Amino acid sequence: MQIGSAIAIFFIIWWLTLFAVLPFGARSQHEAGEIVPGSDPGAPASARMSRVFLITTLVAAVLFAVFWLIYVMNILELAVIDDLRRR
Numbered sequence: 001m002q003i004g005s006a007i008a009i010f011f012i013i014w015w016l017t018l019f020a021v022l023p024f025g026a027r028s029q030h031e032a033g034e035i036v037p038g039s040d041p042g043a044p045a046s047a048r049m050s051r052v053f054l055i056t057t058l059v060a061a062v063l064f065a066v067f068w069l070i071y072v073m074n075i076l077e078l079a080v081i082d083d084l085r086r087r
Contacts, residue, residue: 001071009067014060021056 025048029035032045070076 006068010060010064013063013067014056017060017063018052018056021052021059024055 027045028042029039029045030041034045035041036043
């Protein structure tokens with residue numbers, strides 16, 4: 001696998017992980033009891049995006065490492081998948 005492909009796959013994994021991690025620990029302004037005038041009560045009270053990005057990067061790195069091991073060790077060969085499909 002070329003470096004460009006690896007970076008693209010890591011970015012896709014990171015982006016999907018971001019949307020999975022984003023709601024964890026999020027509290028709405030309504031739940032926090034401090035609604036900013038002119039904003040939606042369902043908007044986050046504090047985004048803490050640096051924390052979300054750090055967690056996302058760590059989880060995506062682990063998922064990419066698993067993907068990389070599967071790719072390098074050739075665990076999911078097309079012939080193996082074809083054999084599984086025929087059973």
